[in-house]
Amino acid sequence: MSPVGSYESLMAAIQGGANSVYFGVGNLNMRSRSAVNFSTDDIKKISAICQEHAVRTYLTVNTIIYDDEMDTMYKLIDEAKQNNISAIIASDLAVIQYARKTGMEVHISTQCNITNIESVRFFAQYAEVMVTARELSLKQVKYIIQQIEKQKIKSPSGNLVEIEIFAHGALCMAISGKCYISLDNFNYSANRGSCLQPCRRAYHVKDADEEIELAIENKYIMSPKDLCTIGFLDKILQTGVKVLKIEGRGRSPEYVKTVTRCYREAADACFEGTYSEEKVNQWMEELKNVYNRGFWNGYYLGKKTGEWTERYGSQARKTKIYVGKVINFFTKIKVAEIKIEANSIQLGDEYVIIGTTTGVYEDTMKEIRVDLKEINIARKGDICSIQTQNIVRRNDKLYKIIPVCDEDNCNGL
Secondary structure (H helix, E strand, C coil): CEECCCHHHHHHHHHHCCCEEEEEECCCCCCCCCCCCECHHHHHHHHHHHHHCCCEEEEEECCCCCHHHHHHHHHHHHHHHHCCCCEEEECCHHHHHHHHHHCCEEEECHHHCECCHHHHHHHCCCCCEEEECCCCCHHHHHHHHHHHHHHCCECCCCCECEEEEEEEECCCCCHHHCCCHHHHHHCCCHHHCCCCCHHHCCCCEECCCCCCEECCCCCCCCCECEEECHHHHHHHHHCCCCEEEECCCCCCHHHHHHHHHHHHHHHHHHHHCCCCHHHHHHHHHHHCCCCCCCEECCCCCCCCCCCECCCCCCCCCEEEEEEEEEEEEECCCCEEEEEECCCEEECCCEEEEEECCCEEEEEECCCEEECCEEECEEECCCEEEEECCCCCCCCCEEEEEEECCCCCCCCCC
8 A cells, every 4th residue: 555645656665556545635634734635526537547556545634623624524535435435544533433424434544543442442343444553563563463354353344354554664753653743833733634744854853951962872862663564464464464555645755666666576585485585685676765764663673762863864775866858759669869958867876757647757868969979968948858767757857867976875975
C-alpha cells in the first residue's frame, strides 16, 4: 500500500507494483499541509486510473473532525462512494459511522492506537482492516491476529478482520502520532494534518537562566530515524499481517517508486522462497538512495526506545537536480526532444523523467544529439534529443541524479 501525494506519485506507485494506494483530499487528512492535496474533482480521475491498473484506492479522512466540518466530511465521503473509492481510512467515530452508513468500506487509522484484541473487537463492527499502533512488537501483532482467527472476529462484510502495519517511512516520537508540540509552539496541530515538525530540529538542553547546559548524546533528541522493515519482512508476513503500509505522501515520486518496488520484490521473494540476505542488502542500497533520515527497525523486534537521527533532513545518498523539460516526443522511434533550461547533462549521467502520466522513468544517458549530431554534453539553452525505452510526454521534467555531498561523504565529488 503506497502513498500518493500527486499524480506523478500515483503513477510511480503503480509502476513500483503497489496493490493499493492511499491519498488525501482537502484538509481532513493527516498530511493536509505537507502534501499537495487533491481536490474532490480529482477523486473520479484517481479512481479511474487505479481501476484501469487493478489497484485499490483508500481515501484518508483521518483527522479529528469538528461540528462545523460535518457537511464537508459528508460530501467528501459521498463523493468517494459515487466514484468507487475502495475504502475510507478514518479515526474519528463521526467519520467511521457515516462511512459505514453509506456502505463504504472502513479502515481504522493508526491514530486510533489499537494495541489489544478488545479494541479490535470494538472496531470490528465498523471496519474491514485495522492499522495497529506503531509501538507494538511483532509478538504482540501476531497475538492479535491469532486471536482474531481463534475468536473468529469478523468485519461487517462477514470476513475476518485484517491487520495492517507500517512497513517503511517516517516515525513520530509520539504514540500513534498524537503530538501537541507543533500546536503549542506554532498553533499548527499535528492532529489536524498541519504539523510543522519542530521535533525534527536540533536542541540544546539549558536551564531557564541559561547558566547550565546539559551534555546530551544527540542534538536530535525527538527525531526518530525512519522505519525500515525490509530486513525482516519474512518475519512480518509470517505473523499473518495482510497489508504493508509505506509512509510518505509528502515525498517525491522517485521515493514512492523505489520504496514500493523494493517492498514488492521483497514480499514476492518471501512467498516464492527466494528471500535472502544478499537480496536484502541490494534493496537496502536502493532505499538509501532516496529520502530517508537513517533507518531502524522500529519497535517490532522488541526495542523499547527509539533511535534518533544524526542530522537534519534527508540522508539519501543521491538527489535530483532540474535540467529541462520534454518539448516533443516521437512515439515510433521513442525519441524525446528536450529543452535544457538549467544545469547540464552528459553521457553516462543517471537521470529521471517525471510527469503526471509518465510517472517516473529512470535511465542512464547513452546518447545525446543536437541537430542530429552526437554530442557528449548538453548545456543550458540547448535543444537536444535522447532515446528512451518508454513513452514520455510533453512538459515532463528531466532531472539529473547526482551524489549527495556532505561533511562525512562526498561520494567521489
